[in-house]
Amino acid sequence: MPMKTVAVLGGGISGLAAAYYLCKSPQVAKVIVLESSDRFGGWLRTLRRLDGTLFELGPRGVRPAGAVGRNTLNMVEDLGLSAEVLPVSYSHVSSKNRYLYVNGKLHRMPSGISEILRTVPPFSRPLLFSLASEILVKRGKEDDESIYSFVSRRLGKELADIAVDSLCRGVFAGDCRNLSVRSCFPPLFNAEQKRGSLTLGLLLGSGPTPQISAGPLAQRSMKESWAQWSLKRGVEALPESLSDYLQRSGRAQLQKEAAVKHIQPSASGWKVHLEDGVISADHIISALPAKALSCVLPPTCQSLIQQLQDISSVTVAVVNLEYEGSVLPVKGFGHLVPSSEDKGLLGVVYDSVPFPEHNRPSGQTTRLTVMMGGAWFQEEFGAPETVTTEHLLARATESVSCHLGVTSAPGWTHVALHKDCIPQYRLGHFRTVESMRSFIKKKNLSLSLIGSSFDGVSVNDVIFSGRTAVEDLFGGGV
Template sequence: MTRRTHLSSFLCITVEGGHDGVECFLLQWSNGVIVLESSDRFGGWLRTLRRLDGTLFELGPRGVRPAGAVGRNTLNMVEDLGLSAEVLPVSYSHVSSKNRYLYVNGKLHRMPSGISEILRTVPPFSRPLLFSLASEILVKRGKEDDESIYSFVSRRLGKELADIAVDSLCRGVFAGDCRNLSVRSCFPPLFNAEQKRGSLTLGLLLGSGTHTFSSSLFVVLEHNLLKEIKRIDENKKQGPVLWEKLDGVISADHIISALPAKALSCVLPPTCQSLIQQLQDISSVTVAVVNLEYEGSVLPVKGFGHLVPSSEDKGLLGVVYDSVPFPEHNRPSGQTTRLTVMMGGAWFQEEFGAPETVTTEHLLARATESVSCHLGVTSAPGWTHVALHKDCIPQYRLGHFRTVESMRSFIKKKNLSLSLIGSSFDGVSVNDVIFSGRTAVEDLFGGGV
């Protein structure tokens, strides 16, 4: 028997062997795949807390956008797993899809959406967005092979959009500073649109290249939980790849690693020193996630949530109005409002100090204070939960694409039986990491899995 799963946050080793049954499989490694996980659960940063009364609280990502090739790939995987009936769809016409807010100058502002709203001035912006889009067509193509997101948007669409909208967006997606993040690695469609069409507007309207893929699930996995991974090494007697763990050694043909870059650097052999250094250079940021539940309906607006530019409050990244897009996760009886407050990111140390020293009481107080200030909620939450995710989101800085290319070139040149997947390399979203796992397996098997 086999069970299907995905590689978004797992470490996978392909191995040789061959008997039916999990017990024999784990001993013989017969023509199969084994997933190694250092904790007592799968999922990585994806984690749901289910209260005894049935209420659900997400401690990490809470949804995926089905747009584009990587989005469709995720939906294909869900269908292959037989989980389509478990999906909670949020349509484009839903209030949480249409209403997304920015908190600027002490007020909530609904982001413009639709043709009519980009034709007129909508606060907090000082002119219609159409003006920025129209003038963008005349901006010359950039000459550098990479650029910060802030510089790129300022140059093409104006400083105001970069300071408010893009600054907030990067805090919401990457928990990072758009002045330090790479546009080529973080937003490839924007970079490609300029390079191929000379304009974001024309590029996104006319298209700038798409991925292609088959609709089949990319891998069938068996899994075994391990408590600690000690080292990856080479051993000619036991096989091309040797994986040492606390209670023994695993010999395998190939390793697909979804470990964070720095974690992988700690288990590679000394012969991979240049790769180790490049892995260590990929930094990550810490995010505090505070779940709050209030009695009754306390929101002054309805929507997905609001983001906060760094100029307004460096410590607070944004607030998700969980009860609006996913009312199915509310308490079965009695109306409540569930919120998630995201804090820290690239500003965590500056605002809260070292993650090792910050207290949950301090984080909770900061979160509830922000909800009171931004949303006018005067009551205290009836239920709270604070989670601190250390080094959870990699930061793709300038030249990240060159670093990843160099690492994979080193692996190929040295003929290492290693593939790099996961959020440290080719995208931080749930869709991205699932797609990177599929791509790695298809590369190994020539697409025939």
Template structure:
């Protein structure tokens, strides 16, 4: 029986606390969040006219074991009725643009998009896909996403599509990011099936098996590309916080910054700005720099690695148009 301290109350910390609260070996979970609200980057501004502005994430992918697991949790939290799915056939999925060589280009989509040459690409993507199956398996333990995609699918795809994708998803440079960490499915597909395409078709294997609940089954049946929540993604940390408060085993602390963590006996001492507490185990869901500052000097190699992770500034622009001028359908949620 043990006490677990979860450092950081973003979605990572709240998610960890959710699973710990269901674990019979854990008697107490303590979540420590430095700011005045839980959710971290999941932060939505809701306006009285119904408009929702997302400060951070706005679309969550349902695919794979992680996607299914998240949907299972969303269903368990009672948020199934608030889901706002975006299917692959939706206008928002089909109309994605890239600004290349001073021109906007619509990204190829559907079968027609891969069999024809669609600018800014100089040949049909189907050729890259077909040749990928014949490429030899890489021997590196890890490599950059750019090098991996150039090797398997061609440099043009890496330079144009993957570069932009990585800037959008990770705010990072695909020449610096690890394929193994960022796209384990692609990496594992090459390792197990010798090809990304075959891995996608046959399954790359090896990952955790997550049986889909009703919501995850619906997402597969309706071909969701992404989903959000009608009152914004912030509804997820709000529902999690409510669930954890009611569980009886979780203590949630806001405005409690972790300053130091130190090993003590068989557990840990956690120093806060105005106090100290102890736990048998710690799960850190802190940003890399915050964790590096809290670790003892005996963890120097990890501290250096954490401090090597650079960050950049990202700006999010939300636009609201007067009147209903966009070709999208809106579902209004009736709340009882």
């Protein structure tokens, strides 16, 4: 049955991706994207300075690996962006060198076989020992577990305290003691379930992966072994190209500053109430954050509203800094900081190393991004409403001088406060999501849930969630 009109709530990257896949389906007559802010792209935001320098305020590089990585590269190619891609290979210094700041010093993370055979500080034994003994650890009995407990049990407390604590701060800005291993790192959970061991699971594979064929760009990424990629005009060029594509498609209508007040079921699907009018839609794909969706649903969806409100998010301060000259004591991607070292400071990315193309065209400069807060924001900085940019900037520059020995002051700075930007998948998150989707099915609501609140927080994950929702809607490929 042809769907006449599909409304997409939220014009971030997942909403735009869903609209893109909808426009590829012959069964859709019209797609309406409703975005409450004055721009599309959500957390993908690039600050472009007049002299040609770029700074990322959100995600700064996308990984090409796996089915979801191939899927994004296929989209990038379809949008005509192949020539814009800036790849970073695994052999690049920023892929090989990733640091941890522990006990007041930078330590390079072991990479490569030779380095897991010997003891590398801050660890007290070779990583190979942990991996070898891991094969003998019994399978967990629970249907979910915190990342911290899972890694301590399988690989030892030291790796959990230092490496995994830092990694979860870098990826989720969250506390690995409260995050679910099943929802945050499905491959690890599945490896234990299917193979009884992470080492065996990762070597032998541990479950079905979506079948996504690799187009020429994705094939190139494998041949050249890319670790990550960006775009010449920054990551925001992706949502910009998507909205251009949608506008040219003739089937999509994009509305900015169109906050949804509430939605109510109607005979044909839904009535979507905006500030200045009502839109009728046969189906809604919601790419809104869980809490935002909970505020617009009708009272008949009380149990769904409750569960959406249970998915919390954290606030992250992102401070971009530019220094004159080459100021880094080491070359690499950046460094992460475990919570035992400094709760407020999550990590520092050395942007100029992976993407020198985004530097000022003339004269040597160093661009850095300092990430702060996350699950510790309130405790370290107080309420997001009361914190000043001066305070955040001072904390960021002080960390750069302390961790990296940079004595000069930055010549240019920018502070962004991203309120509730990364959802936290707590223990049992998978059950909450299953239960929400079964409520929608049982009540026969023409509603799909996509975006970072549900099935993964990475750029690739949320784009893929848009694709999956459209495939589920029309049963089959898009």
